[in-house]
Amino acid sequence: MSVQICNFPLNPRFALRPRSQTAARSTRIFARAENESSRSDQQQLNLSVLRFTFALPYFGKFLKGSEVEKRSLPEEGEQVFVISSSIGDSLKEDLAWATYVLLRNTSTVAVMISIQGELCVRGYWNCPGQMSKAQLHDWFKRKVDEIGLADVKETLYFPQYAGSALSWDILPDGTRSVFVQPLVQNTDESEKMDGFLLVASTAGYAYSDKDRAWIGAMADKFRG
């Protein structure tokens, strides 16, 4: 049995590296990770500021004193003026006056007033042409029944009316705001007039608080 003594120095391939090299390498890895995370934070901050900046014009629309969108006449739709023939002259005059004031003094392009089922319709509406006044009145009555507008008991305001799949196709294309004011004061009182007042506009957010208060006051004229 023989023992061989190694005279050459030990040079293991898998020996541990020196501490300084390890520390430098780990520091570089840590710094790179830190840089990436701070860059990511900075990106998130930039994106947040960018989103907020883009949202500013939308916020500005609702500030007091902001410019009100102007109405435009609908490109399609018929201009009509229909009053039920079975109401008295005095009420006819009042309805004509009220619809005129609403069209003139607000950005309304279409107005409908219903009092106990009798209608006054004025403005631009999406109704069939070539119909007599009586036929138009009956047509509007049917549409109102389909929607169930006579059953509305609280005010409805759609400042950004997007149109629906239901029977509101009577409103002209381009309608952006709709406001419905019921004439029913108390559902238990049957002697009070019932009905509604509907106004529509081609401008978005067309009816401010003041406009709605004024429309409510107009509705009071017919509420009795």
Added chain:
Amino acid sequence: MEAARFINQIQIPKNPNRRSSSRPARFIRASSSQEPKSYRGPKPSKNLVADFVSRNDDSVRSLPIYVGGASLLAVLFNRAVSGIAPVADASSSQSRADLLALGLAVTNLLTGLVWLSIRPKTITPVEPQGVDCKVLEPNLPPSILSELLWAWESLKVATCCKSLVIVYNGICLLQIGMAAKSPDVNQAVLVNTAKLMTGSVYRGVFKSKAQSYLANLSLYPGRSELPFLPPNTQAVILQPLGDKGIAVIGGNTIRGFTSSDQASKTFSSCSLEKTNRTSKKSWFAHPCLGMDFFNWGEA
């Protein structure tokens, strides 16, 4: 569906004297117009952003300044601690991103400053000094009475109106709302129509036949011709009612009546004047309906 349910609940009772027949009981067909159908349209949704901005107008106006300032500081701080050389070049992606962020921050700051500078001035309403009064001309027909009271209610709800006086044919038909307090007794100062009609304010309105809006009443010497209004009335509209009457509308806010309010008063005066006139005229020939920019036509 409601009509069907109604039909199912109604049944004609059988007449016991009648010979029984094999025919089934007849039902009353309920007309759909008797009972309104339930509303099947869309329901309005709440716009939380619009509500928040409307309620917190001042805070929202200054918000872009805070956001812009904070993002500016954040960019500078990040630049300082990240160890990047403080040079204003766009050689590295980090520098370019910082430049963009600075631009956005400055945009926000400037937007906030613009919003604050164009904020509408808020004018505080003034509580009228006087007493509540409601004086109506006796023997008024019910139609005129209801019209006058409706006019008052609509003005009270929709505008800053606190006092309303209507004089027609030399008679004060209505004095309602707040009125000046008489120094001798704890009562309202009533309208002296003779004195009012001889005053320069009244004659001026009738000469011009147009509405007169005194936006800041304290600046006008003609204030003394309206002693029935509370002494601290801020704004007044003098609206002629045809050729025979005038409506005096007092408000509690300087420049409180907007242009749409003034137009509304003009139209309301048409209605009041029509009611007060005794002669019957076709409404469609009334001057108020002469201006038809849509050319609505007649019903």
